[in-house]
Amino acid sequence: MLTNRQSRMHSILLVDDDPDMLAAWQAILVHEGYAVCCARNGLEALDHLKVRIPDLVITDWMMPLMGGAELCRQLKAHPELGHLPILVHSAAPPRAEEVQTWNACLQKPAPMQMFLTTVEGLCKGDRS
Template sequence: MVLVVDDDPDILEALSEILEAEGFEIRRARNGKEALERLVPDPPRLILLDLMMPVMDGWEFAHRMRQNPDVASIPLIVLSADRNVGSKAADIGAVGHLAKPFELNDLLEMVRNSLTPAVANTGA
C-alpha cells in the first residue's frame, strides 16, 4: 500500500487514480497530521510526500515519523515544486524525489523500484 500525501486535491486525486490503475492500493492524506494518523495500524510500504502543506508540512511529518520505530523505515519519495527538492529530500532521508511537474513514467519507475525488496542497500 502507498500513502499519497499532498494538500492539492487535484494532484492527490490524480496520483491516487494513476497508481490505483497500475494495481497499487492507495491511502490518501491532505497534510502531515492526516498522514501520521494513517500510518497505523496498517503501515504503508511507501509514502509519496509533498513538502509544502498547511497544518503540518512534509518536514515535520518526516521528523515525527522517524521518531516512531514501528514506521521509521518506511521509504519516502518527495514530490515538490521547489527547485531545491533534491537537497531537501536528502535532508529528510528520502529514497527519491521528483520535481513537479514530473513525468508519469518517472514516478511509476521510482515507486516500483522503491517497493522492490531485492534492491540493494548501498548505505548512501
C-alpha cells in the same frame, strides 16, 4: 508469470494538500495495481499510519498544518515507521542543505514513467 505487483499488491500512502493532484495520482497508481490511501497533510498522514502501515509514503513538501519535512522527520524517528521508504514529490522540493530523511525526490511535474519507475523501485526495496 506474475509480476511483483500482481503477486502482492503494494500499498501507498499519498500525501498532498492539492485535491486535484491527490485524485490524479491516486487514479494512476490504482490503475497500476497499487492500493492507495490519501491524506491532505502530515497530520492526516500520521493518523492513517496509526491504522495501517503502507509499503511506501509519497509526500508533498509544502503543506499546511504539517509539511513534508516534519512528516519525514517524525517517520524516520519512529521505531516502527523508520523503515518506511519515502518519496518526496513536490513543486518546491527540499533544499540540498536540508537533512535528507527521504529515499527519493522528484520535482513536480515529474514525468509519469519516471514517477512510476521510482515508485516501483521503492516498493521493491530499492532505497538508494
